[in-house]
Structure formats: structure tokens, C-alpha cells
Amino acid sequence: MARVVFRSILLGLAAVLALGVPFNLGDAGDVDGETRSQGYIGAQACAECHRDRFEAFRRTAHHLTSRFPDPESIPGSFSPDHAVVRTRNPNLRFEITDEEDGFYQTAIIGKGDGSYRRTERIDIVTGSGKIGQTYLFWQGDRLFQLPISYFTQQQRWINSPGYPDGEVNFTRGVVPRCLECHATYFETDSYASNAYEKEHFVLGVSCERCHGPGAEHAAYQRAHPDVEDVPHILHPGRLDPPRLIDLCAQCHSGVGAPSQRPFSFRPGESLSDYLELDAHEELNRIGVHSTNQLPRLTKSKCFQQSSAMTCITCHNPHALERGNLALFSRRCATCHETHACGMAAELGETMQSNCIDCHMPRKKDLETGFETAENFQFPTMRDHFIAIYPEISRRLAPRFPHSEKTTPPQEGDY
Ligand code: HEC
Ligand code: HEC
Ligand code: HEC
Ligand code: HEC
Ligand code: HEC
Ligand code: HEC
Ligand code: HEC
Structure with missing residues (x-):
């Protein structure tokens, strides 16, 4: 399907407000709805007409893979015994705390009055928690990763992957490729930057990531309740197999090398116009963030010797x-x-x-x-x-x- 041009998010916004649900897209007041919104309305807006599907979908790892923090979205324990990460550096420890106005991570260097503390708030949770979670914080309009993650298999707080034990690091920027795999939409200009339109994003890998932005579809179906055709939304089941695989491969085939603006790929398009996937032979390994599923699957006789x-x-x-x-x-x-x-x-x-x-x-x-x-x-x-x-x-x-x-x-x- 060619990329659809969406006229306005206002109808979708009205639908969401009418339902009285939180609106992750943020306050659209200062946003130029035409180009910036790209017509996203969020998964909850689909529930108005696709209730059963939404109810089942909201429990999936996709939907839960990025969220705002709340006691339900963070499985880790905040009891003082469990919410400390001690390191091999006797002078460095981390504390994770549940305060009245949010959840925080603090690095504490030294002991007693002379200790140095750096505290940052958990602003976004990434990871459904099947494997674990990593937490992000805002500094102005820039997004950074926090040093402590949660590892579900052992039900413990732990150094974030790639963070050497015994060191403090609050400077790792969260670049768009990360959010392209773990969210539906963020507004940003460059793959190199960690600056985002802070009031304007859709968390979770939600309906619209696989079906395309839904504002025009929702508005059309609402205005034409008796019409049978569905002209403004993609049914991925009707795509050719390679395009359907592309839809999943943007996130399940390693990081690759992007060639266009972040978040510009739309379902139905050819992924190779947007992203050069890593060479498969380099991906002959098992990794949450490297090999992933597609390269391994394509080595299988099942894939090679069946048609679709x-x-x-x-x-x-x-x-x-x-x-x-x-x-x-x-x-x-x-x-x-x-x-x-x-x-x-x-x-x-x-x-x-x-x-x-x-x-x-x-x-x-x-x-x-x-x-x-x-x-x-x-x-x-x-x-x-x-x-x-x-x-x-x-x-x-x-x-x-x-x-x-x-x-x-x-x-x-x-
Ligand atoms: C105002 C009602 C309404 C809203 C809101 C709505 N839809 Fe639909 N949608 C329909 C109707 C009606 C159909 C056609 C009958 C059916 O397939 O259920 C449909 C069909 C679809 C189809 C099948 C398309 C096809 O070609 O068969 C998809 C996919 C879809 N909707 C996705 C979504 C997504 C994603 C959202 C949220 C972004 C959404 N819808 C929001 C009413 C709505
Ligand atoms: C925008 C990125 C993105 C797209 C598109 C995407 N996925 Fe995923 N998928 C993820 C992420 C991220 C996770 C891990 C979520 C988590 O556990 O936090 C995931 C997890 C999964 C899981 C594991 C679920 C579980 O409960 O263990 C399956 C299966 C899966 N995806 C299949 C698919 C299929 C099939 C498609 C295409 C129809 C697809 N994904 C498209 C990003 C994506
Ligand atoms: C190329 C896509 C891609 C990129 C880039 C990516 N991830 Fe992932 N991530 C995935 C997929 C797919 C999974 C799930 C694998 C599975 O289910 O086995 C995953 C798993 C995870 C998990 C564990 C989720 C769970 O199941 O509990 C966390 C946490 C996570 N990623 C955080 C991040 C962060 C933070 C970044 C960026 C700094 C990032 N990822 C970059 C695709 C990606
Ligand atoms: C990970 C990608 C992905 C996500 C997320 C996703 N879908 Fe789908 N959807 C698909 C695919 C693929 C198909 C085609 C399935 C098939 O043909 O077997 C489909 C088919 C559909 C259809 C039409 C076919 C049917 O079975 O009636 C509707 C309606 C639909 N999705 C709505 C939604 C809604 C609403 C959400 C969010 C609550 C959602 N989808 C989230 C990938 C996704
Ligand atoms: C022949 C069947 C089959 C095909 C095709 C297939 N998968 Fe899977 N996949 C599975 C099974 C089985 C599991 C394990 C489910 C479980 O343990 O609950 C799985 C697990 C996963 C997981 C979770 C990873 C984990 O380690 O637990 C992800 C993510 C995933 N698949 C994505 C994909 C994607 C993306 C594709 C297409 C490139 C794909 N799968 C094609 C059968 C398949
Ligand atoms: C779309 C059809 C299809 C599906 C679904 C499918 N396979 Fe296959 N599979 C094939 C074909 C075709 C071959 C190659 C001919 C043969 O060995 O039967 C094959 C081969 C195999 C082989 C032999 C591999 C080898 O290297 O010799 C195994 C084992 C296998 N499949 C197991 C599975 C399992 C387990 C599942 C489910 C997770 C599965 N297949 C799903 C079509 C499929
Ligand atoms: C305990 C492990 C085990 C389980 C469970 C198992 N397999 Fe196998 N399977 C094997 C082994 C080992 C072989 C190779 C046997 C040989 O070459 O003598 C095999 C061979 C195969 C082949 C290839 C046959 C050929 O001649 O190329 C297929 C297809 C297959 N299995 C499908 C399945 C399916 C479908 C299931 C589930 C109903 C299943 N297997 C369950 C271990 C298992």
C-alpha cells in the first residue's frame, strides 16, 4: 500500500477524548497536526470499534514493550533489602526507590555525609518484562538510559546490559533506532540524535505500527457506518509474503543501517528502501538484539522449501x-x-x-x-x-x- 497521507488527527483526538482515556500523543495544542502527528491515534482509540481485539492485544509483549511507569508496569521490588544494587566497588551502590511523585534510581558514591549522589527519575519503562526491563529518563528534550535494569529470570535489579559493574554512567543517549523497535512513534529528525518532541509520542508497539496510522480510517468508518469497504487502513494479511515479513523484520532482524528519516517506514512498503539489514552470515548467532528471528528462520528447510x-x-x-x-x-x-x-x-x-x-x-x-x-x-x-x-x-x-x-x-x- 502506498503511504497514506492523513489529513487531520483531530477526529481521532476527539474520539480519544470522548472515551476519556489518557492520550499518549501528548498535548496536541502546540503541534502542527498535519505533518507532525502523521495521523496516529493510539491503540486505545481502536478499542472503540475493535473492543475484543484490543482487550486481547493489550496483554501482549508488543503492547507492553514501552509504558509510563506505575506500580503495575514495574515488577521489581522496592523493599529496601531488594532495591539496592551493590557493585564490586565498595564505594558505589545504586538504590531504586518508589517515591510519592515517581520512581527513581540513585547512584551513591562513598558513605555517610560526604557521599555523592546522582538521582534520576524513571520516565519511560522499556521491556514487557518477559526478559527484563530497561528504564529511560528525560533531560530537557533528550532521552537517556538509566544504569540499572531489571532481570526477570532472577527477579533482581541489575546493571543494564553493556554497563560495566562498578562504574556510574548516566550519559548513554537513547537513539531513535531503539525506540523504532520498542515504540509506535516518536517525532525526531535524525538517527544520530537523542532529542525528541517530548509531548508527542505513542508508546508500545501498537496497532498502528503494523496497520499504519489510523486517524483517517477511524474518521471514515465513523462517518460511514453502513459502508462495507475499508479504504484507509492496511490489512497485512493481504500483503505478499515478502512485504509481510518486512513488517516484522524492521524490528526482528537486527539493528541494520537506516537510510531515511526515523519512523518513516510504513507497513506494506519495501523495507530495503529504508533499512539495510545486517548481512545474515554475521547474524549466525542468538541474540535479543542481533540475530533475532528472521535470519535464523530463513536458514530452516521449513522456510526454504515451503512457498509462503x-x-x-x-x-x-x-x-x-x-x-x-x-x-x-x-x-x-x-x-x-x-x-x-x-x-x-x-x-x-x-x-x-x-x-x-x-x-x-x-x-x-x-x-x-x-x-x-x-x-x-x-x-x-x-x-x-x-x-x-x-x-x-x-x-x-x-x-x-x-x-x-x-x-x-x-x-x-x-
Ligand atoms: C469508528 C470505528 C472504528 C475505529 C475507531 C477503528 N476501526 Fe478499524 N474498522 C472499522 C470497521 C467498521 C471495519 C470493517 C469491518 C471489520 O473488519 O471489522 C474496520 C476494519 C479494520 C481493519 C481490516 C481492514 C480490511 O481491509 O479488512 C483493520 C486492520 C482495522 N480496522 C484496524 C484498525 C485500527 C488499527 C484502528 C485504530 C488505530 C481502528 N481500526 C479503529 C471501524 C473502526
Ligand atoms: C516496531 C517493532 C516491532 C514490529 C513491527 C514487530 N515486533 Fe514483534 N516484538 C518487538 C519487540 C520490541 C518485542 C519484545 C517485547 C517485549 O517483550 O518487551 C517483540 C516481541 C515479539 C514476540 C514475542 C512475544 C512473547 O510474548 O514472547 C513475537 C512472537 C513477535 N514479536 C512477533 C512479531 C511478528 C509476527 C511481527 C509482524 C507481524 C512483529 N513481531 C512485529 C518489536 C516489533
Ligand atoms: C532492531 C530492533 C531493536 C532495537 C534497536 C532494540 N530492541 Fe530491544 N528488543 C527487540 C526485540 C525484538 C526484543 C525481544 C526479543 C525476544 O522476545 O526474545 C527486545 C527485547 C528487549 C528487552 C527485553 C524485553 C522483555 O522481553 O522483557 C529490553 C528491556 C529491551 N529490548 C530494551 C531495548 C533498549 C533500551 C533499546 C535501545 C537502547 C533496544 N532494546 C533496542 C528489538 C530491538
Ligand atoms: C505486530 C503487528 C500487529 C499489531 C501490533 C496489530 N496487528 Fe492487526 N493484524 C496484523 C496482521 C499481520 C494481520 C493479518 C492477519 C492474518 O491475515 O492472519 C492483522 C489483521 C487485523 C485485522 C483484520 C483481520 C481480521 O482478523 O479481522 C484487524 C481488524 C486488526 N488486525 C486490528 C488490529 C488492532 C485493533 C490492533 C491493536 C489493538 C492490531 N490489529 C494490532 C498485525 C498486527
Ligand atoms: C514455524 C513456526 C514459527 C515461525 C514461522 C516463526 N516463529 Fe517465532 N516462535 C515460534 C515458537 C514455537 C516460539 C516459542 C514460543 C514460546 O516459547 O512460547 C517462537 C518465539 C518467538 C519469539 C520470542 C522469542 C523467544 O526467544 O522466546 C519471537 C520474538 C518470535 N518468535 C518472532 C518471530 C518472527 C519475527 C518470525 C518471522 C521472522 C517468527 N517468529 C516466525 C515459532 C515460529
Ligand atoms: C508451511 C509449512 C511448514 C510449517 C508450518 C513447518 N514446517 Fe517444518 N518443514 C517444512 C518443509 C517443506 C520441510 C522440508 C521437507 C521435509 O523435511 O519435510 C520442513 C522440514 C522440517 C524439518 C527437517 C529439518 C532438517 O534440517 O532436516 C524439521 C525438523 C521440521 N521441519 C520441523 C518443524 C517444526 C517443529 C515446525 C513447527 C515449529 C515446523 N517444522 C513447521 C514445512 C513446514
Ligand atoms: C525428543 C525430541 C523430538 C521431539 C519431541 C520431536 N522431534 Fe522431530 N526429530 C527429532 C530428531 C532427533 C530427528 C532426526 C531423527 C533421525 O534423523 O533419525 C527428528 C526429525 C524430524 C523431522 C525430519 C524428518 C525427515 O525425515 O527429514 C521432522 C519433519 C520432525 N522431526 C518433525 C517433528 C514434529 C512435527 C514434532 C512434533 C509433533 C517433532 N518432530 C517432535 C527429535 C524430536
């Missing part, structure tokens, strides 16, 4: 399906008979509900290290290179008995 496999062959973008391995295995079954598996005769019936652990094993992401005073901690993720992993399979096979109840594979099995 895309990310939505297995993923429903509107629902939280994480952990439901039986459901994912049924999606394998659209192309494979269970008995085609070379281990079917040996394995019990339980294999039908778990093709995933043997053929898409969990692996450690060795690129995203959180350094602690003692060691490094790494998250794990699924390998999208769907293949035969004989060693892992041999280890896991006893977990698939023919009769008695079975325990699903655990973290330590890999």
Missing part, C-alpha cells in the same frame, strides 16, 4: 500465546505429520504437544550480558533455525514417556 511461510504462519500478532507449546505444535502439524518425525516411534504421545523444545531449542543469548559484582547473567531465547538437534533431542527424549505423566523440560535440561 511468514512470521504469522506461527504467530498471532493479536494475542499472548507465549508458553502454549501445544498450540505452536499444532501449527507445525499444518505441514508435518507427527509420524514424519524420525523419533516418533521412540517418543510417546506427549510429543504431539511439544515439537518445539527439540526443534527450536532454547539457547543462551551470550551477547546480552548483565554484569553483576560476581559474574555475567544471560537471558535465554528460542532458536528460529528449525532443525534437527541430535544431542538436545537425546537429552530431552526421556521427558516424552508413552504412558505416565511427564514433567515438561526445564531450564537446566538444555
